[in-house]
Amino acid sequence: MPKEKTHFLCQSCGYISPRWMGKCPECSAWNSFTEEKLKVSPRRRSKAAPGSPVAVGKIERGAEERIRIGIGELRRVLGGGIVYGSAILIGGEPGIGKSTLLLQAVDDICRSGYKSLYISGEESARQIKLRADRLNVTSENLGILTETDLGTIVATIKDYKPQVVVIDSIQTTQTPNSLSPPGSIGQIRECAYELIDFTKREGIALLLVGHVTKEGVIAGPKVLEHMVDTVLYFEGDKNHLYRIVRTVKNRFGPSGEVGIFEMTETGLQEVRDPSRIFLSEKEKATSGSVTTCAVEGTRPLLLEIQALVTNTSYGIPQRVSTGIDTKRLALLLAILEKRGGLAVRNFDVFVNVAGGVKIIEPASDLAVSIAVASNLWDKPFNAKSIAFGEVGLGGEVRSVGRIEERIKEAEKLGFEEIVLPKSNLTGREKKFRIRLTPVSSLQEALERLR
Ligand code: TYD
Ligand code: MG
Numbered sequence: 001m002p003k004e005k006t007h008f009l010c011q012s013c014g015y016i017s018p019r020w021m022g023k024c025p026e027c028s029a030w031n032s033f034t035e036e037k038l039k040v041s042p043r044r045r046s047k048a049a050p051g052s053p054v055a056v057g058k059i060e061r062g063a064e065e066r067i068r069i070g071i072g073e074l075r076r077v078l079g080g081g082i083v084y085g086s087a088i089l090i091g092g093e094p095g096i097g098k099s100t101l102l103l104q105a106v107d108d109i110c111r112s113g114y115k116s117l118y119i120s121g122e123e124s125a126r127q128i129k130l131r132a133d134r135l136n137v138t139s140e141n142l143g144i145l146t147e148t149d150l151g152t153i154v155a156t157i158k159d160y161k162p163q164v165v166v167i168d169s170i171q172t173t174q175t176p177n178s179l180s181p182p183g184s185i186g187q188i189r190e191c192a193y194e195l196i197d198f199t200k201r202e203g204i205a206l207l208l209v210g211h212v213t214k215e216g217v218i219a220g221p222k223v224l225e226h227m228v229d230t231v232l233y234f235e236g237d238k239n240h241l242y243r244i245v246r247t248v249k250n251r252f253g254p255s256g257e258v259g260i261f262e263m264t265e266t267g268l269q270e271v272r273d274p275s276r277i278f279l280s281e282k283e284k285a286t287s288g289s290v291t292t293c294a295v296e297g298t299r300p301l302l303l304e305i306q307a308l309v310t311n312t313s314y315g316i317p318q319r320v321s322t323g324i325d326t327k328r329l330a331l332l333l334a335i336l337e338k339r340g341g342l343a344v345r346n347f348d349v350f351v352n353v354a355g356g357v358k359i360i361e362p363a364s365d366l367a368v369s370i371a372v373a374s375n376l377w378d379k380p381f382n383a384k385s386i387a388f389g390e391v392g393l394g395g396e397v398r399s400v401g402r403i404e405e406r407i408k409e410a411e412k413l414g415f416e417e418i419v420l421p422k423s424n425l426t427g428r429e430k431k432f433r434i435r436l437t438p439v440s441s442l443q444e445a446l447e448r449l450r
Pocket of ligand 2: 095098099100122168
């Protein structure tokens, strides 16, 4: 008879402690620990036979087979098609389009002859049918099952023998093997573990939907990120026109890649020329608006940075940003103050990346700094120019990667000038016709604006 033991589990990150704690030492969440019963069986001596290591040079590579996907933006974030037996987690806030994207994806896969099973614990078969009709999903090879019990799910997969399985969502799946309540991190972890273990052995590709809480973590989650091969997140919120899917982790391709979709009446449509679309709403030349070229993953994206600088009405000035890290903005403002001589300390500063894209790389520093100065002085930056470069603490403008892709993208969209780091020039850029204005410091860039 196994004896019962308990431990305490942080519901936000999965940290385990033998005692209850008020604050999680791992993720700093407050009051997040709940008690969990554990089944403990008495330890046995291992009787396993030794494994046989193979010299690395002798291992056969084998072809890494992938399941073809016709949706280009999805293929991009996955780093190609779906690898057999891989587990992919798709996270995002409720209503952002996870179910829509996956239903479209499996339909597309089925059209090339594969068999897929879409298992939903969230919606009834009729609700799924309504969505399928809107999306024009009719594939014969696509099975729909509404089920939350893991045992039934696994038995159905064994019986139906699909190549691709969607679980929508991992939070609604439950197993009697975990003694924690449904939806808790204990359940999520156990279900994900059993599913991944089973599908890997069978060589079935597994797509898991995970809901993300307001704070932007998959509810119950860092644990899941470690268990799967690929993690895709829907970025931003559902009020934006475009849906941006980012690769956060990928064992089979580059991470950081972004896929861009637009939610329409008939589901998610790929955005083929995102730079053009993101810039289509740009006003002529307004103060505080600067176009930059960010490379997210491997793709250059032209994005408009908007800054608004207004008098502070309360004691502490506000610094609000969407699309760039607020700490990065605070740093850039400090550099502008100290090196550029801008008295931003008495002003509220708001910075926004138009279109809802998040810029992770620091190459947008220069554009953000110019946008703030431009709005503060009410001096518009040339609408036919773009700027990029990292800004260092000394106010120096530092070089960035993938320079030729950035120049090409700006040229393609008809820009006439690029303000860029001097240290990036190697002489090879001579082949471009666009005017290049190198700067080595923030002061130099601001001088030009004046
Ligand atoms: P959904 O895929 O259900 O989101 P999630 O699974 O992430 O919770 O997407 C729901 C939203 O998308 C909903 O507000 C309706 C909208 N939508 C469309 O605009 N067009 C469509 O064709 C579909 C299917 C949904
Ligand atoms: Mg859904």
